[in-house]
Amino acid sequence: MEQPSRLAGTVRPGGRTARVRAAVLDATQDELVERGFHGLTMDQVAAKAGVGKTTVYRRWKSTTGLVADLMNELANQSSPHADTGDVEADLRANALAVLEALNDGRLGATFQAVIAAATCDEQASQALRAFYLRRIEEWATVVDLAVKRGELPAGTDGPEVIRAISAPLYYRLVVTREPVDHAVAEASVARTLAAARAGAFVTSHG
Amino acid sequence: MEQPSRLAGTVRPGGRTARVRAAVLDATQDELVERGFHGLTMDQVAAKAGVGKTTVYRRWKSTTGLVADLMNELANQSSPHADTGDVEADLRANALAVLEALNDGRLGATFQAVIAAATCDEQASQALRAFYLRRIEEWATVVDLAVKRGELPAGTDGPEVIRAISAPLYYRLVVTREPVDHAVAEASVARTLAAARAGAFVTSHG
DNA sequence: CCCCTAATGGGACGAGAGTTCCGTTAAGAT
DNA sequence: ATCTTAACGGAACTCTCGTCCCATTAGGGG
Numbered sequence: 034m035e036q037p038s039r040l041a042g043t044v045r046p047g048g049r050t051a052r053v054r055a056a057v058l059d060a061t062q063d064e065l066v067e068r069g070f071h072g073l074t075m076d077q078v079a080a081k082a083g084v085g086k087t088t089v090y091r092r093w094k095s096t097t098g099l100v101a102d103l104m105n106e107l108a109n110q111s112s113p114h115a116d117t118g119d120v121e122a123d124l125r126a127n128a129l130a131v132l133e134a135l136n137d138g139r140l141g142a143t144f145q146a147v148i149a150a151a152t153c154d155e156q157a158s159q160a161l162r163a164f165y166l167r168r169i170e171e172w173a174t175v176v177d178l179a180v181k182r183g184e185l186p187a188g189t190d191g192p193e194v195i196r197a198i199s200a201p202l203y204y205r206l207v208v209t210r211e212p213v214d215h216a217v218a219e220a221s222v223a224r225t226l227a228a229a230r231a232g233a234f235v236t237s238h239g
Numbered sequence: 240m241e242q243p244s245r246l247a248g249t250v251r252p253g254g255r256t257a258r259v260r261a262a263v264l265d266a267t268q269d270e271l272v273e274r275g276f277h278g279l280t281m282d283q284v285a286a287k288a289g290v291g292k293t294t295v296y297r298r299w300k301s302t303t304g305l306v307a308d309l310m311n312e313l314a315n316q317s318s319p320h321a322d323t324g325d326v327e328a329d330l331r332a333n334a335l336a337v338l339e340a341l342n343d344g345r346l347g348a349t350f351q352a353v354i355a356a357a358t359c360d361e362q363a364s365q366a367l368r369a370f371y372l373r374r375i376e377e378w379a380t381v382v383d384l385a386v387k388r389g390e391l392p393a394g395t396d397g398p399e400v401i402r403a404i405s406a407p408l409y410y411r412l413v414v415t416r417e418p419v420d421h422a423v424a425e426a427s428v429a430r431t432l433a434a435a436r437a438g439a440f441v442t443s444h445g
Numbered sequence: 446c447c448c449c450t451a452a453t454g455g456g457a458c459g460a461g462a463g464t465t466c467c468g469t470t471a472a473g474a475t
Numbered sequence: 476a477t478c479t480t481a482a483c484g485g486a487a488c489t490c491t492c493g494t495c496c497c498a499t500t501a502g503g504g505g
Contacts, residue, residue: 148354197430
């Protein structure tokens with residue numbers, strides 16, 4: 034009579050349920066690579082995953098639910114920050130990691146799909162924000178260490194520096210739709226570092 | 240027997256055809272504000288525009304065609320660059336113009352829709368690229384003038400400076416989904432300018 | 446002013462997405 | 476090992492989207 038208070042798939046997270054989830058999310062990524070978010074359908078995902086489409090609708094509700102869950106899955110795979118003892122090398126490592134992710138067929142397609150889904154779905158939007166805030170926080174550490182070593186001015190805003198590294202890459206990928214290559218990544222590192230050394234990332238207020 | 244070599248609506252661009260196009264693009268923007276690109280349907284657009292749905296399908300083919308045409312329409316509305324005689328003021332004017340556009344209900348929704356459409360449609364992708372390359376080129380002039388006045392190092396890459404101003408705003412809007420406010424715009428100007436003055440935007444090769 | 450035809454619009458049609466019902470399977474507790 | 480029931484899967488159904496056909500309307504040249 035009463036609806037279960039928890040979502041389907043959370044009470045018995047054992048073997049079959051986990052296998053189904055893995056198969057569905059995997060099929061979702063395949064479909065995103067082939068057709069993009071706009072061409073993603075619950076039917077096709079179910080077929081490719083070898084799963085009943087009833088199950089997909091029951092557990093994920095909609096295509097935006099699929100990509101949001103996919104993003105949450107990726108968020109759990111941590112990417113630890115570099116620590117070479119040199120800010121420039123650390124920031125370059127970050128830029129190259131982002132570059133590689135964006136140019137990877139599967140990951141790049143997934144990011145673009147979630148970005149597209151987030152423009153009109155709150156669940157996907159939250160998944161996206163959570164993913165990046167976590168990554169930014171993790172990598173901001175390299176800036177704090179650089180400040181401690183005296184490489185950057187005291188009060189330099191770590192998360193903002195990390196955002197500044199990524200921003201030009203994503204801007205080209207998703208807004209101006211220009212190629213995102215090694216040179217773009219290097220330039221971003223050089224410019225961000227120049228600004229940081231000049232104190233442009235120091236939080237002004239007390 | 241033979242298909243007309245031009246698209247429908249291009250042979251008689253007179254009164255009715257123009258009225259239909261205006262009504263359809265207007266309805267498209269309304270729908271984008273309300274439902275986002277993912278919720279955009281040809282049917283709804285036709286209904287809201289007070290136009291037969293056959294007409295919408297014939298002239299625009301698909302929802303991505305609608306947003307691509309909308310973007311091309313916006314591209315024709317030029318936004319001339321500022322010229323205050325001071326780079327910082329000029330770049331700030333640019334940042335504030337972008338900020339205002341992104342936070343405007345209709346324009347902001349339209350940009351996000353075209354960005355979403357471009358992730359899986361070549362036509363929308365090209366419309367987006369054309370729009371921004373034109374704007375970037377237009378505003379790059381303020382950097383060239385600044386170089387002539389001696390405010391920035393010779394060889395500073397104008398288009399890259401303009402991209403650097405916008406990138407953090409779009410990055411927050413569309414990737415990390417954080418608020419885009421006045422402070423973000425100001426910070427972007429300050430950081431870009433610091434890097435530019437340090438020569439980080441000088442094209443290195445001969 | 447009249448004619449030609451580009452362009453529009455209504456309605457019927459087929460395909461595919463999304464929903465519901467109910468029988469079947471297997472996780473996990475005893 | 477057995478039992479309970481969470482979770483899955485097949486199949487029928489509905490509804491909306493996208494396409495097609497043909498009658499009607501209105502540019503724009505003569």
